[in-house]
Amino acid sequence: MKKFLLSLLLGLLNKFVISIVFNIASPIVFAFISKFSTGDWFKLLHNPLIDCIFGLLLVWFVASFVYKILLLRKNNRASNSDMFRFGGETIGPLSYKEVIWRIKGDRDHKGFVIQRSLYADTPAMCPKCRTELEEYKKILGSYKWKCIDCGFEKINKNNFYFEAGRAEKIARRDAENAWKLFKMQERDNY
Numbered sequence: 001m002k003k004f005l006l007s008l009l010l011g012l013l014n015k016f017v018i019s020i021v022f023n024i025a026s027p028i029v030f031a032f033i034s035k036f037s038t039g040d041w042f043k044l045l046h047n048p049l050i051d052c053i054f055g056l057l058l059v060w061f062v063a064s065f066v067y068k069i070l071l072l073r074k075n076n077r078a079s080n081s082d083m084f085r086f087g088g089e090t091i092g093p094l095s096y097k098e099v100i101w102r103i104k105g106d107r108d109h110k111g112f113v114i115q116r117s118l119y120a121d122t123p124a125m126c127p128k129c130r131t132e133l134e135e136y137k138k139i140l141g142s143y144k145w146k147c148i149d150c151g152f153e154k155i156n157k158n159n160f161y162f163e164a165g166r167a168e169k170i171a172r173r174d175a176e177n178a179w180k181l182f183k184m185q186e187r188d189n190y
C-alpha cells in the first residue's frame with residue numbers, strides 16, 4: 001500500500017506538462033460550468049471546495065516543477081563526466097565511496113602512467129568479493145549498489161557514472177603525486 005502510494009506520487013511528479021494543462025484548463029472549465037448552472041461566470045469559483053481543488057492543482061504544479069528541475073540538474077551532472085570510455089590497460093584498483101573502481105589508462109614508452117588518459121571503469125566492484133556491482137534507482141532519486149554474489153549493499157546519492165568521474169579525478173591526482181615523488185627521487189639520486 002505504501003509502495004503503491006509512493007509510486008502514484010512519483011507518477012504525479014513526473015506529469016509536469018499535464019499539471020500545467022490542468023491548472024490552466026480547470027478554472028476555464030469551472031467558469032463555464034458556473035455560467036451554465038448559475039448564470040454567473042464566477043459564482044462557482046468562490047465555492048471553498050472548488051478553491052481547494054485549485055489549491056491542490058497548484059501544489060501539484062509547483063511540486064512537479066521543482067522535481068523536474070532537480071532531475072534535470074542531476075542528469076546534467078551525470079553527463080558531464082565522460083560516460084562511455086573504454087580501452088587502455090588496468091592501472092590499479094581505487095577504493096572510493098566504499099567500493100572498488102578499476103582505474104584504466106595508458107602508459108608511455110617508459111612505462112609511466114599518462115595522467116590524462118586515466119579513467120574509472122564502470123560498474124564499480126564489490127569491496128568484499130570483487131564482483132561487478134549492480135545499480136538500482138531508488139524511488140527518491142538515490143541509487144542502490146548491490147553485489148549479486150555476497151549480498152553487499154550500499155545506498156549512494158549519485159549513480160556509477162557520476163562517481164566514476166570523481167574516482168577519475170582522485171586517480172589523476174594520485175598519479176600526479178606519484179610522478180612528483182618519482183621526479184624528486186630522481187633529482188636526489190643525481
Ligand SMILES: [Zn+2]
Nearest residue numbers: 126129147150
Ligand atoms: Zn560481493
